[in-house]
Amino acid sequence: MTTIDTHVGVSTHTTGSSFVASVGQWVTSSDHKKIGRLFIGLSLLYAIAVAVIGALIGFERINPDGAQFFDADAALQLTQLHRHALVFGLLAPLFIGLAIAVVPMQVGARAIALPRLAQLGFWGWALGTDLVLISFIANGGPGGGSSDMVDLYLLGLGLSLAGLLAGAVSVATTVLTSRAPGMGLMDVPAFSWSALMGSVASVLSLPVAIGTVAYLYVDHTYSQTAFGDNKVINTWLGWVYAQPQTFVLIVMALGVLAEIAPVTARTRQPLRPVLLAGIALITTATLGAVTQTAHVLDLSGTTGDKLSSTILFLFFNGLPLLGALVTVAVAMLSFKEGRPGVNASFAFALLGALMLLAGVAGSFVQHIGDAALVGTSFGEGVTAYVVYGGLLAALGGITYWAPKLWGVVLDDKKVLGLAGLGFIGVVLASLPLYVAGFADQPVDAVNDFDYSGPLGLWNVLAGAGSAVIALVVLAYVGLLFAAVRKGAGASDDPWDAHTLEWSIPSPAPADNFAALATVSSSEPLLDVKPSQEVPA
């Protein structure tokens, strides 16, 4: 227990008020909330951009002749960029940022465990992604024509992955080492738990990706023999963009739902261990992806082949689906105990989780060999469901924690409206691609396919869905901006929540907790305000 109230670094750099000083403050800050907000802000920008690109791709796929807006090179780069930005511009940084911002507060730490590493993580990711962007613009993505820029793409990708890895390491370490006194690992709040799972999985899988990138770079630059030229980069690197690797991060989306649901229902989370197990299940199964073992259900061959194929299929695709279902189900179980009620953050989280379920289920179906969906735009639909579902869930989380991060409570009604609109957008952006997948529309292709007939319609719908999403994100960011500018002071605990972060002022001070309380249960705040608890 301490009463030290000065922190050298904090006190010295909060005085400046000019623009330069404030930029300097953001650039040099090792405050996890600032780092997290940088991650969130930038990835929301990417979200808008990626949705616009998605819309363009959708509209591009109308003409039976192919080329609508772009020539073949540009179209190829555009699809590659779209895919890259969805995963590493949007999904991964958004959740790692959210985790960096929220997790230390949730577990009762005064700072993130490795603040400067997290800081390095952000800048590494941001600059790496910039390099990737540059390479795409200069025709250097996978399959691109400029050899130097392909190098740059690989190097930039490596840097951005390393940045994300650094963020993930910080998050995982925080949960493992910096918990408040008395908080056992099973007492960790659901979101922090999912963050732990997600970041540990990232820590285990991202190095593999980085290694692959390094191999590819060396090979591409110096020999071009081991892996082939840039046309086959996707063969080696495609898995990092694909399911189930992307599930590594959506556990945090489900974690958001699991965090918000009991608060909204004003009850303790029932079957909490099952919930945590469900979350863990997804990542455990997902991790197998890094082995690149074929996990398509293939029912040809001998009985033994069938058996092993089935087991692998069920393990890699079935278990994530099972875990996701369990997680959503147990989270919703709190409504059975508590009182029903809906607010914007819950709506976002729930809708996002549903989208994710659709995506995970889609992934399950996709990997049934007989369905012949591998290599079709069905996969794009899965990715869209997963990424955009994650986006919705993340927006729910941002809405939920906005008081702590920005000191504002967003207008519930407006956000609720956006949630609805977002839901429509995601469904529009994803479902038609499922359909198109059944119609054998090839993945990633843009121009060299006959999109005549109903296919054109599906693609237009998907494009429109992306556009809607872009608008939703834009509107959400606008709302957030307006609220922050207005500076409506949020109360310390607007949601009447359960976890430690709500015991401190809004917005949270730089060092989070003046005093560290010893906790004795999973819902420490409920322990100190028993009167508000709804009787079971």
Next chain:
Amino acid sequence: MFTTGSKYFIGLTALSVVATVLYLFLVNPSDLGALALVGLITSAATLSGVSIFTRDSDTETVEQAVDASAGPASASFWPIVVALGAAMVLLGLATEPVVFVLGIAVLVGGGVEWMVQGWSDRASANAAYNSEVRAKVLGGIEYPGLSAVLTIIVAFLFSRIFLAVSKDAATIFFMLVAAVIFALGFVFAARTDLRKKALSVVLPVSIALLAIAGVVSALSGERKQLVDAAREDHFAIEHRECGEEASKYYDKHANNRVPLRKAVIATITVENNEVSAKMIGLDRKVDTITIPRMNSTTVLFRNLDDSERRLVVNLGSAKVGDTDVVEPLGTCTQLTGKGQEQVLTLTIPKPATAEEPFSFTVPGANGEIKLVVP
């Protein structure tokens, strides 16, 4: 002295050494596995070093009151610098080597700063003392390093501006700049009360101005004469004309040697349209000059006439490379005005022959001085 973490890594190092030795003896000395184990040794040893250096989790030296991991770390500039350095390295790898080298420098510099800051942050509980420790260790490098970098940047920018503007403009402009700097310096020296505030305005503004001017100049390219001059070395030999009129080659190339008068073996004078020569040590005119073979020798040319003249030395002819083309050999001074002098430095490896005598002439003037190389 050894922290818990470092003990672990030291142990790991030792274990991996043992494992490697056993592996090498018992399993297969040339196997890749040995490589992996050596890698393990290296990384474990590095990590032990790092953890000893950073006093990882060494709570003994830190006052109990503050748990280093509990509070937020101080603001730090270095992570972004390191990230920037890494990005530059990678960008440089793919594009320009110079970016790569700069990136390495930034990376190393940022890394060192980061390490030292991390190390000093744990030196004691007293932040002021810690920053003093940091300053003591790094101050000796930072200030000279930074000022060197600044100096290089300023010098580089200035040079771009110099190269872009014309000679006269450059002279005047920088005389003005120098005057302004001098005046400002004087004011700052005199008005101690103003200094800090004013400096904080004047310095950034002037540096920004300089940067803009430098970048603009660099983009606009070097002034025409310089570009021409750079190209002139590529002048074909037939353009090297030593006539009465101005030569594009010789009259732009000032004689780049400034030999001492001691080394002048002969003086060739043109007066009243007549060429005459005197050799050092002889107090009379000569019509033959003898120059030792294969020895750099200097001849002084003095023009006493009104018109501009140049001294030409004819050194026979030679074949061009392996071809059969024969071209005259020789060189000349720049056009020289009345009463002015120029020198011509010659190193002649081959003697003159009867068929091809060497000589000094002055185009437009009468007379010829024979040049003898024995």
Next chain:
Amino acid sequence: MDTVSRVKSSRRRILGTLVGIAASATLAGCAQNAPQDTWEPKGPNAEMIHDLDNLVFPIAYVVGIIVLGLALYIFWKFKDRGQEIPVQGHGKPYMEITLTVVPALILSVVGVFTFRTIFDLAETQDTEIVINVTGQQWWWEYDYPVQPEHGINQPIVTSGQLVFPAGTKVLLRETSRDVIHSYWIPALNGKKDAVPGRVHLLRLEANEPGLYAGQCAEFCGLSHANMRMEAIALSKEDFAKWVANQQKAYVPPAAGTVEAEGEAVYIAQCARCHQVNGLKDAQGKPIISAPDEYVYSGAAPNLTALMTRNTFAGAMFDLVNEKCRADVWGAPSEKFGEAYLKGVTEDCLNQKDLRAWLRNAPEMKPMYAEPNLLGPSDGKYRGMPYLALTEDDIDKLVAYLLTLK
């Protein structure tokens, strides 16, 4: 003798007498007829210097004897014989000042004479003949610019022995092709460095025909000790003969003789570096050597009329055998020209050294300490390389060289 020189000479005689007394004791211990003796001037320039010596050295002797005598007296007189400890006086200013002023006065007298002599020696207005002197590791090249008044109508290049007319004011224009050398004929003048890139002037004049020996005086590398020179003063008539001989046309040896074979060997082995004026190849084109392509400093001695010289290899070796050498060195000045202009005849030739030199020059004269370190000079030779000539070739070459007179 005109009046001035008589006055000069009488002054010299008086000084000589003075010096004689003081210096005879020392000089008695000196070598007789040392060829490089600085105290036996044989020309006006060296005499000017010697006059100064005759002033300075006696002064030094006298001062030295006074001071050392005083010292000895003090050492004896004030020995500790049990006398009282003296009063602790700190000096006498008048004494001090006197002892400062007296040396200053003496030195200013010396200074005035020095001053005058320096400028006298630097005089070049009345030069009668100019010779370019170029130093190179480790020999000297002399080239005579065209000077019709001396019968020099085409350039003469020679080495080893500087030949010039006696009683004539000769101006040497010194320079160097590589490192700094110093030209020094003690009997005729002091030394003057030959510095690459500069032209330094040194005036020589010999009173009488004769042979004056010298030695490179500035350390110039490995074979510095082997860089000697000889200056040959000839009477004006003899000099004219010498000049005429140097310029005479080249006469190729008759075909079929051993000398002609020697010429072929010469063209094959030597003509790359050593120029012989007038030598023509089989097509009748003049052969112009290109030593700059093979030799570091860029030149090799010109061998036209080699046999008119008495030395070779930078005057390190005699080209004449000992008997003939003694004839030249020992000739009285009136007979000297005759003896010298005889040149090297077959019976006078120093066969031993010349053949050894042709056999393996680097062994005879250190030229590079470590041949493998010649990198910076592009592997060019410093001095004459080992040519791997057969004895047969050497015989032919010697026969041919004997025709170069």
Next chain:
Amino acid sequence: MAIIERPDTATVPAVVTPSQAFGVIKRPVASSGWREWLFTVDHKKIGIMYGAVALFFFIVGGVEALLIRLQLAAPDGRILSADQYNQMFTMHGTTMVFLFGMPMAAAFANYFLPLQIGARDVAFPRLNALSLWLLVVGGLILNASWFLGGAADGGWFMYAPNSGPVFSPSNGVDYWVLGLQVAGLASLIGSINLIVTVLNMRAPGMTLMKMPIFTWMILVVQFLLVFSLPVITVALVLLMFQRSYGATFFDVSQGADPLLWQHLFWIFGHPEVYVLILPAFGIISEVLPTFSRKPLFGYPFVVFSGAAIGLVGFGVWAHHMFASGLGPVSVAVFSIATMAIAIPTGVKVFNWLLTMWGGKIWYTTAMKFAIGLVTLFTIGGLSGVTHSVAPSDTQQTDTYYIVAHFHYVLFGGMVFGLFSGFYYWWPKVFGKMLNEKLGSWNFWLMVIGMNMTFGPMHILGLQGQPRRMYVWTEARAGEGFFNLGFWNLIASIGSFILAAGVLFFLINIVHTAKKGKVAPADPWDARTLEWITTNPPKPHNFDRIPVVHHLDEFFHRKYAEDTATHTMKRYATAEEVIKAEEDAADAHIHLPSPSYWPLVLALGIGVLCMGVVYGVPVMVVGAAILVFSVFGWVLEPSTADDSEIDPPSVDGSTKEIAPIG
């Protein structure tokens, strides 16, 4: 043993002190053995080590000289090859000037200058140690070349362009350049140190004109060094870049003028002559008065003539270049300036003679050597006047006449002065008297040998034998029994007699160390401050800093003039004077702790230098050591920890005797 003032615990904050928090290496506290010497910052120990190093190199240089004389004893010598001979005379000159002459003067200066001005140490003790180690490193680099492909072969003057990579392709010149830069750095650091010491740390009452004459001469020398060493350093750097990095400062084909080197070298080289000789002048200016029982005659004149020699010495460098073709005007000016320098030098000789005039001369070995200097230097000085006359010099320069001249000046002058100092101060330094009988042998053999070696060289030179020739030929030796061959032989024989004289000195050292007589407190009835302490002095030199009232303070504490008889009467013995000082010992004496860093730093510089020859990786290692040791130097605590000091504090006392320093 040193008196250590412990840090006052009351004033040291209890919080972490920087020395602990840095975790840097602590200051060493060696009390015995080799570490006591390696890490010491005590000016006396450093002085002794300087002396040992210099003496070692004196022997090395002497052996080189003997080999040279062996080669030249007869015509066409075969002892050495041309290359070996060139290396030999180059290294003989270099060694004797840079590794014997200067360091030996530095040894005397280091040891006696603080003692003579009543200080406890020099101003910057660690820099002092650095100077020593740099000298050692420089000497090692210079002499390492013998074993690494041949030493420098361009003469100690190393004229360009003969020193360039084309004409001297072995690495010898590179080592020479680097070694001299390092040794020059050592001298420069040392000179700054001594200047600051003299100007700031004199005992109370000691005005500049009450300073002992030896200290004065050392001060003048240090100023000479400060102004001349940068010049040679620049020249050496130019040469280094020319040789190692392709610069063309002396490359004639690139338009350079080789005379640039000569000017740079002699602007340093001429003051260097005075750097070598003035300390010897200072020594005998102490010895002569002591053994004549009279103060120095005309003290102010000697001081000012010393300063004048130093000053004018900067204006006469070109007299080494009279034959270089400077042109008559420069030659005339430098000729006259050179004559001018004879005047203050003459003043010195007269003052020494007049010091003895009316004295009560006690002929100890030290005195004999001092007298030897006076007479031999006079001869050298007079021959010097003969070649200040430029036209004569064109006949004399680069001949053995010059060799004779400067050996009379430097051997008859400098070496005799230093030997005088050995005999005079040996009891002070080691507490034992050098044997006078062996000393007598030493002196007379050296006098005879010296005159036999260098006297004939006058004749050799005037009769036309140039220097730096690895062989001389009989053909140019002249006729008669006394021809040049005879004199060459005599010189060679003389050199071995000379060597025998030096050998007697070495024997004397061993003899004295084994069974030398223990020195009384004041064996010579001396006159200056260094004798107001024990033999050898305590680590802190003086128990109380003496207060000075007179020039020759110590003498005046012993003697006073009897006003009745006007003679000097003794009123106190030396022991009584010293006792009086000890009784009033100072309470707080604080000496710095030893340090590792001067040694490490010097090694780093050495490695850095080798990098010039062996490539960038070596240089990087050297630079790393250098940077590391600079940090160590700056960050190390000012004293060792209290707990480190041996023995530990007793009863919280703040003053201890500790065997350090």
